[in-house]
Amino acid sequence: MEKLLELKNVHVSFHTYGGEVKAVRGVSFHLEKGESLAIVGESGSGKSVTSKAVMRLLPNKTSEIKEGQILFEGKDLARLPEKGMEKIRGKEISMIFQDPMTSLNPTMTIGKQIMEGLRKHQNMSKSEAQERAINLLKLVGIPNPEIRIKEYPHQFSGGMRQRVVIAIALACNPKVLIADEPTTALDVTIQAQILDLMRDLQKKTGTAIILITHDLGVVANLAQRVAVMYGGTIVETGTVDEIFYNPKHPYTWGLLSSMPKLNAESKELLAIPGTPPDLLNPPKGCPFAARCPHAMQVCLNHMPESTKVSSTHQAACWLLDERAPKVEPPEAALVGGAR
Numbered sequence: 001m002e003k004l005l006e007l008k009n010v011h012v013s014f015h016t017y018g019g020e021v022k023a024v025r026g027v028s029f030h031l032e033k034g035e036s037l038a039i040v041g042e043s044g045s046g047k048s049v050t051s052k053a054v055m056r057l058l059p060n061k062t063s064e065i066k067e068g069q070i071l072f073e074g075k076d077l078a079r080l081p082e083k084g085m086e087k088i089r090g091k092e093i094s095m096i097f098q099d100p101m102t103s104l105n106p107t108m109t110i111g112k113q114i115m116e117g118l119r120k121h122q123n124m125s126k127s128e129a130q131e132r133a134i135n136l137l138k139l140v141g142i143p144n145p146e147i148r149i150k151e152y153p154h155q156f157s158g159g160m161r162q163r164v165v166i167a168i169a170l171a172c173n174p175k176v177l178i179a180d181e182p183t184t185a186l187d188v189t190i191q192a193q194i195l196d197l198m199r200d201l202q203k204k205t206g207t208a209i210i211l212i213t214h215d216l217g218v219v220a221n222l223a224q225r226v227a228v229m230y231g232g233t234i235v236e237t238g239t240v241d242e243i244f245y246n247p248k249h250p251y252t253w254g255l256l257s258s259m260p261k262l263n264a265e266s267k268e269l270l271a272i273p274g275t276p277p278d279l280l281n282p283p284k285g286c287p288f289a290a291r292c293p294h295a296m297q298v299c300l301n302h303m304p305e306s307t308k309v310s311s312t313h314q315a316a317c318w319l320l321d322e323r324a325p326k327v328e329p330p331e332a333a334l335v336g337g338a339r
């Protein structure tokens, strides 16, 4: 498989009155052509900051990509001048956000908003762009697109607005689509429809997708691989099967335990006790140690290195060290039949 995007040891900090917030601390992962990778982790793990670093959408004055590389087709996006980034953002790599209302302009028709990018990046005439806009609305499942392109965002339901946002993101046939919690603001049935749509579109267009979510439950149907993020680091990566059926990191166990099971008698969700680390003052050892039921002395003092479980599966946990005691995942983390 061909690596389309690769992050190598990326560090991102915010400079605040309280000090330096080390939001992303040495993140490495890659995205292959046409695949879909989910990044999961609780709120505050650094998922959005990582994806905004790729898009270079972080505030210039208060934040900084301190270290590392973001490689895309031979270019390092971490250091690319803004002029170069403008050719990539929205064209080669596009992003959709959680709230479809804030990503659309309320004073502009849907058609105009879709056509904007087409005219800018693809040099299309007005009529070409209009035809393409209608086709895009069809592609994302919006009925009567010829009429609806003349309407405004408030005339669309939440789910339909998110479809429009997806149409805009796909307008220029990007190679990568980053979807940051694309369904979190929607109700459950609409969530499922949008995820189905994204899966369909990926098949049709071959766009590689990075799906960001705090909910492992939504990844099973859409992603091929998963990266689990915590405390500004990636604690485990693997194929969907490896993460669901053979998870190695206690944080992943916690996330799996807090996922509703299809075949479970009790619908009670187990939240992971405790809170994520303070990134103004990150722990020097494993970021999860303070909440981990299996933490050892070494976990508090030394950051665990990423250990290979298979050629596609890695986890950063001292339990994988040969000297560590053998620990089995808790019953609640066993997925059995959840997929």
Ligand SMILES: Nc1ncnc2c1ncn2[C@@H]1O[C@H](COP(=O)(O)OP(=O)(O)O)[C@@H](O)[C@H]1O
Pocket: 014, 016, 021, 023, 041, 042, 043, 044, 045, 046, 047, 048, 049, 050, 279
């Ligand atoms: N503009 C900002 N200024 C200071 N800290 C920030 C800013 N944006 C995000 N952070 C911090 O970065 C960390 C990661 O945030 P984020 O990437 O949004 O998490 P996630 O998307 O996983 O919920 C959090 O601790 C958050 O407080």
Ligand SMILES: [Mg+2]
Pocket: 047, 048, 049, 180
């Ligand atoms: Mg986020």
